[in-house]
Amino acid sequence: KDSILKNSPSRDTDLKLDGTDASLSHKVSLWSGDITSLGIDAIVNAANHLLRGGGGVDGAIHKAAGPQLLEECKTLKGCATGEAKITKGYNLPAKHVIHTVGPVGENAPALKSAYQRSLEVMKENNLRTIAFPCISTGVFGYPQLKAAQIALHTVHDFLKEHPDSVDRVIFCLFLPEDVKIYENLMQIYFPIE
C-alpha cells in the first residue's frame, strides 16, 4: 500500500499562484502510507492538549515510538491549540516528533498556526526534513479539502520565506480521498514546469 506518489506536473498554468516559485516545488512530496515508517528528521503528530497519546495518528506514533515517548511528553505540560512541541523519536525511524494540536472543527487561523509553528520548531532545531499528517481531519472533524488548502498554503509561504532552511516537506496521506485532494492542489501550490 505504501508508495511514493509523483509530484504531478502542472498542465494548467492559469492555476498558478501569484509568486509561486517552481524551485520550491522540488522540496515538497506526497507520500501515501503510515507516517511512523518515515526515516527523516521529524514527523509531526496530530496530538491533543494533554500530549498523553490517543487514537489515530497519535496512537500509531506512540505505539511505534515506545513508552519513552510518553515519558518525555509528560514533562512538556501539554500543548495549546495551534502550538507545537518537540520530542525525540525513540524507537521510530524519525529522529524527532513535533507534536502539534490542531483545532476541533473548522478554524482556519488555528490550523494554519499548527502547520506554521511545526515548521518553526523544525527550523529552530536545525532540522531539514519534515512529514505532516492531515492535521485535524480525522477525529477533530476539519473538512479535508479546506484543511489541505491551508496545509499547502502555509507550507508554501514558509518555504518562500525560508528557502534555505528546509530540504523536504512530505505530506503523509493516509486516506484515498486525501491523495486525490492533494494531487489536485499540488498543481496549484507547487507546480512543476
Ligand code: ADP
Ligand atoms: P485529528 O485528531 O487531528 O483529527 P486523527 O489522527 O484522527 O487526528 O486524523 C488525522 C489524519 O491522520 C487522518 O487523515 C487519519 O486518516 C490520518 N492517520 C491515521 N493514522 C495514521 C498514520 N499511521 N500515518 C499517517 N496518517 C494517519
